Amino acid sequence: MRLLIAITLFLSLSAGSLAEENTKVVATIAPLHSIASYLLKGVDTPELIISKQLSPHNFQLKPSQRQAIAEADLVLWVGEMLERPIEKLLKDKKGQVIGLHELEGKINIRNFDESGHDHHDHDDHHGHDHSGMDPHFWLSPSNMVIYADVIAQPMYQIYPDHVEQISTNLKELTGRLSTLQAELKSALSELQDKPYLVFHDAYGYFEDEYQLNNVGALTVNPERGIGAKKLLETKKQIEQTQTQCLFSEPQFENKIVKKISAVSGVNTGQLDPIGVSFDAGSELYIELITGLKNALVDCLS
Numbered sequence: 477m478r479l480l481i482a483i484t485l486f487l488s489l490s491a492g493s494l495a496e497e498n499t500k501v502v503a504t505i506a507p508l509h510s511i512a513s514y515l516l517k518g519v520d521t522p523e524l525i526i527s528k529q530l531s532p533h534n535f536q537l538k539p540s541q542r543q544a545i546a547e548a549d550l551v552l553w554v555g556e557m558l559e560r561p562i563e564k565l566l567k568d569k570k571g572q573v574i575g576l577h578e579l580e581g582k583i584n585i586r587n588f589d590e591s592g593h594d595h596h597d598h599d600d601h602h603g604h605d606h607s608g609m610d611p612h613f614w615l616s617p618s619n620m621v622i623y624a625d626v627i628a629q630p631m632y633q634i635y636p637d638h639v640e641q642i643s644t645n646l647k648e649l650t651g652r653l654s655t656l657q658a659e660l661k662s663a664l665s666e667l668q669d670k671p672y673l674v675f676h677d678a679y680g681y682f683e684d685e686y687q688l689n690n691v692g693a694l695t696v697n698p699e700r701g702i703g704a705k706k707l708l709e710t711k712k713q714i715e716q717t718q719t720q721c722l723f724s725e726p727q728f729e730n731k732i733v734k735k736i737s738a739v740s741g742v743n744t745g746q747l748d749p750i751g752v753s754f755d756a757g758s759e760l761y762i763e764l765i766t767g768l769k770n771a772l773v774d775c776l777s
Contacts, residue, residue, distance in 0.1 A: 501631065502544050503552040504559045505532050506751040507614040510761035511624050512552055514649045515631060517758055519638040523548075525562075528752045531727055532559050549634045550574070552627060558611040572630050576611060582626060583619040586610045586680055615749060616681035617657050617765055624649055656762060660686060660769050670776040672721040673714065673742075675728060678749045682768060691717045694732065707736060714740045721775035723747040745775030 501522040503509035512522040523544050526532050532554075537545075545551055545562065548571050555576040556563040566573055576585065587608040613619050628646045632639045664686040677693040692713060694706065713719070714736070721743045724730035727750065737744045747768055748754075754763040 500544065500548040501550045501552070501634065502548040504562065505554065505614075506754075506756050507620075507761050507764060508552045508554070509756060510751070510758060510764075511620060511649070512627060512631075513756075514758040514761070515624060515628055515642055515645045516635075517645050518641050519635055519645075522552075524756050526559065528750065528754075528756060529727070532750070535559075535561055537561060537565070545569070550627070550630050554611045554613070555609075557609055574627055574630070576609065576613060579613070579623065579626065583613060583622050584616060584681070585613060586684065588677060588680070610677075610680050612678045612681055612749065614681075614761070615679060615765075615768075616685050617653050617660070618685060619681065620761065621650055621653050624653075652762060656765060660765070663769055663773055664688065667772060667776045670721075671717045671719045672723065672772075672776060673710070673719050674723045674747060675725045675730075675733065679747065679768075682765075688772070691719060694736075707732070707739075710736055711740050714742050721745050723771070723775070725749065726752045743775055745771050747771050 501512050501516065501520065502525055503512050503522055504525045506524060506526075506528045509522055509524040516522055525537070525541050525545065526535055542565065545565055546569070550571060551566065551569060551573045553559050553562065553566070553573070553575045557576075579585070588610050614623070624646055628642055631642050635642065667689075668687045669689055671689050671691045674690055674693045676695050679688075679690060682688070683690050692710075694710060714722070719742055722733055722736060722740075723745045724733040724747075726746060726748050730744075730746075733744055736742065748764060748771075749768075751760045751764040753767060754760045
């Protein structure tokens with residue numbers, strides 16, 4: 477009888493452990509993965525789908541990644557306007573999916589045409605029309621304070637034995653993001669009148685939050701090349717606006733930026749909007765935002 481009870485108890489515990497192992501949180505891009513990782517510190521390790529070295533605009537899923545998404549209890553992504561290759565995969569997803577659509581009415585969502593920049597063909601951004609929505613919402617720290625709270629809610633259900641730990645992590649992260657916002661506001665307030673150009677139109681949320689003076693972007697779609705006409709237009713724009721800095725991005729070749737700098741004499745810097753320069757994990761998001769601040773200060777001060 478005791479042996480039977482022991483076997484039953486063992487099987488019950490094994491089943492419980494297996495169930496917990498099977499509960500997963502996956503995130504498509506490093507900034508979203510970072511927030512999830514922070515909330516799950518001491519609980520679990522979410523899976524990052526798109527390597528930081530790959531562009532979310534254009535990537536291919538491995539079979540193991542398809543399986544991870546299919547089995548996940550919670551999938552964090554931006555939407556078809558950014559990670560288009562997984563759009564079809566998520567249509568039949570049974571677990572919970574949180575993207576830009578699910579965040580409407582909760583966070584600030586901007587459109588590309590709100591920037592006031594003289595860009596062409598906004599609807600072609602990332603090769604997919606979605607009413608001009610700007611998908612780079614993670615570049616607003618204010619948005620990510622709300623985002624952390626939103627994604628914590630399903631995590632409480634996925635990990636019912638770790639609600640207190642997730643809640644503690646959420647409180648800690650919220651505090652750190654609030655401190656970071658204050659630091660950025662102080663550091664960037666003196667740069668609000670300094671004109672600069674970026675490689676591609678990704679920074680509107682960050683610029684709106686800190687009232688920065690981005691006078692344009694080399695391209696709307698970073699996967700497209702830049703022709704001779706655009707180079708001449710950019711050189712003229714730099715002269716007319718007295719642009720102080722032109723920023724490249726680490727995940728894309730900066731030959732164009734170097735060429736423009738050579739013919740115009742403009743200073744160059746580098747902005748990393750997705751965290752290529754940092755190790756994936758709970759600290760990446762804070763490092764990413766701090767990195768943007770440091771790059772702007774270094775090039776524009």
